[in-house]
Every structure is written in C-alpha cells, then in structure tokens.
Amino acid sequence: MPVVCVASPKGGAGKTTLAATIGVALRRIGWRVLALDCDRENALRLHFELPSDELPGIANDGGAERDWTELAVETPSGVFVIPFGAAEASDSIRLTTLIGDNPGWVGRKLAPFFEYRDLAIVVDMPPGPSVYDAEIDTLADVHVAVLVADALSLALLPRFQRGDFGWGGAPRKSPTGYVINQVEPRHRLCRDVLVLGREVLGEALFGTVHHDEAVAEAVACRQTVLDYAPDSIAAHDIAAVANRIHDSLAPA
Numbered sequence: 001m002p003v004v005c006v007a008s009p010k011g012g013a014g015k016t017t018l019a020a021t022i023g024v025a026l027r028r029i030g031w032r033v034l035a036l037d038c039d040r041e042n043a044l045r046l047h048f049e050l051p052s053d054e055l056p057g058i059a060n061d062g063g064a065e066r067d068w069t070e071l072a073v074e075t076p077s078g079v080f081v082i083p084f085g086a087a088e089a090s091d092s093i094r095l096t097t098l099i100g101d102n103p104g105w106v107g108r109k110l111a112p113f114f115e116y117r118d119l120a121i122v123v124d125m126p127p128g129p130s131v132y133d134a135e136i137d138t139l140a141d142v143h144v145a146v147l148v149a150d151a152l153s154l155a156l157l158p159r160f161q162r163g164d165f166g167w168g169g170a171p172r173k174s175p176t177g178y179v180i181n182q183v184e185p186r187h188r189l190c191r192d193v194l195v196l197g198r199e200v201l202g203e204a205l206f207g208t209v210h211h212d213e214a215v216a217e218a219v220a221c222r223q224t225v226l227d228y229a230p231d232s233i234a235a236h237d238i239a240a241v242a243n244r245i246h247d248s249l250a251p252a
Contacts, residue, residue, distance in 0.1 A: 001114045002141040002249040007125040009156045014181045015039075015146045017215060018238065019124040020047035021224040022144070023079045025242030028226070031120040031249075034072060034113060037084040038136070039126045040092050045083045048075035049222045057085020058109075059095045068109045077227060099131045106135040120249065142248045143176040144206065144241075147197070149183045149190045154197060175248055177206030179241055184211045207241035210234055 004026075006019040016039060023035045037044035037057065045055060056071055072080045087095070099105050113119055123136055147153040178201050184190045198205055212234035218225040225235045 001116055001119050001121070003121045003123060003136070003139045004142055004144060004245055004249070005123050005125060005136050005140040006144045006146065008127050008146040009153070011127040013127075013146045013148045013153070014209075014215075015127065016041070016043050016124050017047065017219060017224075018144070018146055018179060018181060018209070018241075019122055020044055020079075021226055021235075021238045022242050022245065023120075023122040024077050024224045024226045025239050026120050026122070026246065027078050028239075029242065029246050030118075031246075032116060032118050033079045034119060034121045035079055035081045036110075036121060036123045037082065038130075038132045039084060039124050040087070042084040042086055044124045045073075045081055046222055047219065047224050048077060048079060048081050050075060050081060050083070051222060054086065055083050057083035057087070059087030059091045060085035067112065069112050077224065096131045099135060104135070104138075106132065107139055110139070140174050142174055142245055144245065145176055145178045147178060147180050149180050149193050149197070149208075151189065151193060153180075154193050154200075157197075157200065176204060177241075177244060177248065178204055179206050180208045182211045183208045206244040207237060209237040209241070 004022065006015055006022065008015040020035060023033045027033045035044055040059070042057065050073060055073060058068070058071065068082060071082045073083070074080050110121065113121060125132060125136065147157065180194060180197055183194060194208065210233045212225070212232055214229035214232035215225045215234050218228035221228055225232055226239065229235055
C-alpha cells in the first residue's frame with residue numbers, strides 16, 4: 001500500500017492539479033487509487049466531478065472518532081477521494097492542533113486502507129511547511145516535489161532539498177522526484193531554467209509538464225486533463241511522470 005506525497009514550496013505551482021492527474025494516471029496503470037486532500041483550499045475534489053463543497057472531509061471530522069473510510073467518495077474516474085472539507089478557519093486550526101498533539105494520528109486514520117496492497121494513496125499536501133509534514137513523511141514511499149519553470153522555484157530548490165519547506169527537515173528514507181510544471185519553451189528564461197534544472201536534478205527529475213490550455217479547460221469542466229483531453233501534450237507529460245512514480249513504487 002504505497003503512499004505518494006505531492007508537495008510544493010509555494011502556491012500556484014499546479015500541485016493539486018498534478019496530484020489529481022497523477023492519481024488518474026496511476027489508476028489507468030492498474031493501481032487502485034485513493035486521493036487524500038490535506039490542503040485547506042479543498043480543491044482536489046474539483047478535478048473529479050465532485051462539485052459539492054458540502055461533502056464531509058477530514059477537517060469537518062473535527063478529530064472525532066469518525067472512520068475515514070466513511071469519507072472516501074468514488075469518482076467517475078475510478079479514483080476514491082477524501083476531501084479536506086469546506087471548513088471554517090477555526091475548524092482547520094482545530095485539526096492542526098489535534099494532529100500536532102497526537103503524533104501518528106493521520107497514520108491511524110489511514111490504517112484501514114493499508115490492508116489493500118494494490119491501493120496507492122496520493123496525498124495533496126498544503127504548500128510550504130505544515131503539521132502534516134512529519135505525519136506523511138513517515139508513511140510516504142515517494143515524494144513528488146512540484147516546481148514551476150521560473151527563476152524563483154530554482155532559487156528555492158536548495159532549501160527545498162534541505163527540507164526547509166517541509167517533510168521534517170530530516171533526511172528522507174524514501175526517494176524524492178521533482179516535476180517542473182508549466183513549461184513554456186517559447187520563453188527564453190523558461191528554457192534556461194529548464195536546462196539548469198535538468199543539470200541540478202539529474203535522475204531525480206521525474207519529468208516536465210508543458211503549459212497547456214487543455215489543463216485549465218479540464219479544471220473548468222471539473223476533470224483532469226487525462227479525461228478531458230487525453231491526446232494533449234500535458235496529458236502525455238503527466239502520464240510519463242506517473243510511469244516514473246509507478247517504477248518507484250513497483251518494488252513496494
């Protein structure tokens with residue numbers, strides 16, 4: 001039962017969109033997939049034709065005794081989703097405090113899913129450091145770090161590699177694969193950043209994803225680009241990233 005942790009040092013990198021699409025791609029490879037939303041934006045559901053923000057989520061759980069298997073919703077793509085929930089700020093703070101005061105709480109909530117060896121859990125992490133880092137890091141089989149093809153992401157890369165933006169800051173036992181998102185080859189700066197990123201990351205670069213209008217159109221239709229435009233360049237790029245992740249998970 002592998003866990004894929006999708007994170008980014010800053011917002012706006014397309015982390016949630018990639019997490020959702022990677023989940024669909026892994027489902028098509030043959031995994032059963034559970035997508036867990038740990039981001040207060042509660043946006044993961046919007047990629048799976050789950051428009052209602054009244055769906056209960058982990059923040060609405062309030063840290064009570066509710067079983068997370070009751071929160072999992074099957075989507076038309078075949079991926080199960082556990083939303084964060086349309087929670088007030090006070091609910092989010094309450095959940096954060098609960099997790100901080102109860103180490104291992106997330107793992108205990110996910111325990112019923114660990115029985116399924118062919119189930120991959122894709123976790124959409126909040127941007128930057130959070131209380132979820134130490135919780136998910138102990139469970140993750142592979143980390144996926146999402147960067148944008150700009151100078152700022154590249155400047156933040158050394159700090160991200162040190163763990164300044166999460167995952168506890170300690171050396172990770174599981175591998176980290178990087179994805180450079182929103183690549184626009186027509187822009188010179190973007191090309192330069194991409195070349196340097198490839199030199200710095202080497203084999204740790206799991207792939208690049210082109211800037212593609214089909215991605216935004218898919219989100220507007222509450223789908224992933226794999227469902228909305230399977231022949232688009234972004235769909236092919238993300239499918240390739242999912243294959244790299246699958247190769248990392250295969251021994252598990």
